Amino acid sequence: MxxxxxxxxxxxxxxxxxxxxxxxxxxxxxxxxxxxxxxxxxxxxxxxxxxxxxxxxxxxxxxxxxxxxxxxxxxxxxxxMKDAPRSTRKDPRGIFCRASWGxxxxxxxxxxxxxxxxxxxxxxxxxxxxxxxxxxxxxxxxxxxxxxxxxxxxxxxxxxxxxxxxxxxxxxxxNIPFDPDQSIEDRCGSCNKCVDACPTGALIQGGQLDSNKCIAFLTQTKGFLKEEYRTKLGNRLYGCDTCQTVCPENKGKDFHLHAELEPDPELVKPRLKPLLTMSNREFKEKYGHMSGSWRGKKPIQRNAIIALAHYRDKTAVPVLLELIENDPRPVIRGTAAWALGKIGEQSSLPRLMHLMEKEQDSDAREEMEKGIALLKSES
Structure with a gap:
C-alpha cells in the first residue's frame, strides 16, 4: 500500500x-x-x-x-474571553484557567x-x-x-x-509505518520569563516542573492547602495560566476555531459567594461539561473561600460563618475560619470562638485557631 x-x-x-x-x-x-x-x-x-x-x-x-x-x-x-464580566468589591469573581473553557x-x-x-x-x-x-x-x-x-x-x-x-x-x-515528520527547533533561547513569573517557583528550571508546587495542580487537590500557597492562589478556582500569559510566543495568539471550546463568561469567571452554597446536583448541572469539574465541587469551593480571603470581602462573612457551623466537610469549615481571620471583620470573632468550642476535627480546629489569632491581632 x-x-x-x-x-x-x-x-x-x-x-x-x-x-x-x-x-x-x-x-x-x-x-x-x-x-x-x-x-x-x-x-x-x-x-x-x-x-x-x-x-x-x-x-x-x-x-x-x-x-x-x-x-x-x-x-x-x-x-x-468576549464580554468578560467585571469583578467588583462587593461581588468578586473567581477564574477558571483557559484550558477549562468550553x-x-x-x-x-x-x-x-x-x-x-x-x-x-x-x-x-x-x-x-x-x-x-x-x-x-x-x-x-x-x-x-x-x-x-x-x-x-x-x-x-x-x-x-x-x-x-x-x-x-x-x-x-x-501499526501503519508512516514516514516521520521533522521535529521543530526550540525557540525559547535565553528567554526565562515563565520561570521567573511562576507564582510558587514550581518551574525549577526551563522544562522541569515540581508538580507539587504548581498552582494548576494545587487547585485540584482536595485537602487543606498549605498556607504558603493560599496567598499565591489569588482568585484562581481551577488551573493557572501565568506561565502561558507571560510567554512572548503567545503574544497576540487567540483562536476561536471551535464552537464547543468557547467559554461561557458567567461559568468561567463566576461569582464567588454563590459557589459556596451550591449543591452537588447544581454543580454537576452547571459545571459538569467542563474539564475543571473533574474533581468535584470541593476543591472549587475551597479555592473560592481562599479567593474571598484574597479580596478581603466582608460581605462574605455571613456565608463563611454558616459554612463553619453547618458544612460537614472539615476542609471547608477550617478554610472558611482561616478566611475570616484574613478578612478581618471583628464582629465575627465571638461566633467563631463559640464554633471552635464545638469543633471535633483537629485539622479544622487548627485552622480556626489561626483565624481567631488573625482577628485578635487586628483588634
Missing part, C-alpha cells in the same frame, strides 16, 4: 474534522524522556495524576505490540480521534489503532514534540509556531 498517499489523505481529512495540526512520528521508545521521568520520580516532582509506570509512558510497544507509528494531533483553544477537551479530542480512526479503518481495514488524550499512558508532550507539532517550552507546554501553547494534545498509536 502507498503509505505516503495515505498520510496525505489523513492530513487533508484531519482539516475537515476540526484538527488544527497533525504530525507523524515513529513508535520507537522515548529514551530521553525515560531519564527525565526517572529524575522527576526521584525528586518527588510528580503530581500523582499521571501514569506511574515509566516503561508504559515511554515505550509505545507496551501499549500496542505491533506499533510502528504515532499520529499526534493538536486543537487550538481561545486565550481571550466543553471538556478530553471529549472534544476523543471525538476527533474517533473520526480519524474510522477514516483510517476504512482505508486500511487491518490497521490496529490505540488513541489517548491526557489520561493515557504516553506523555502527550513528548509525542507532540517528536512529531513536529511544536517544541517543549521552558513552561513545560508544547509551543506551536501557529497557536502558541494554547493547544490541546492527543495521539494515536498504529
Amino acid at each position: 502507498n503509505f505516503t498517499k495515505l498520510k496525505e489523505e489523513i492530513i487533508q481529512y484531519s482539516k475537515q474534522i476540526g484538527i488544527d495540526k497533525i504530525g507523524f512520528t515513529s513508535a520507537s521508545p522515548f529514551v530521553e524522556l525515560k531519564e527525565r521521568l526517572r529524575v522527576q520520580q526521584e525528586n518527588g516532582y510528580q503530581s500523582g495524576f499521571e501514569e506511574s509506570d515509566i516503561e508504559k509512558r515511554t515505550n509505545p510497544q507496551l501499549l500496542l505490540p505491533q506499533a510502528k507509528s504515532i499520529i499526534a494531533i493538536a486543537i487550538a483553544y481561545p486565550s481571550k 466543553t471538556d477537551y478530553h471529549l472534544v479530542l476523543r471525538d476527533r480521534l474517533s473520526k480519524l480512526e474510522e477514516f483510517i479503518k476504512q482505508k486500511v481495514p487491518e490497521a490496529t489503532l490505540k488513541s489517548m488524550v491526557d489520561t493515557g499512558e504516553l506523555a502527550d508532550r513528548a509525542v507532540a514534540e517528536r512529531a513536529g507539532i511544536g517544541w517543549s517550552g521552558k513552561n513545560c507546554a508544547i509551543i506551536t509556531p501557529e497557536f502558541g501553547s494554547y493547544v490541546y494534545l492527543g495521539e494515536m498509536i498504529t
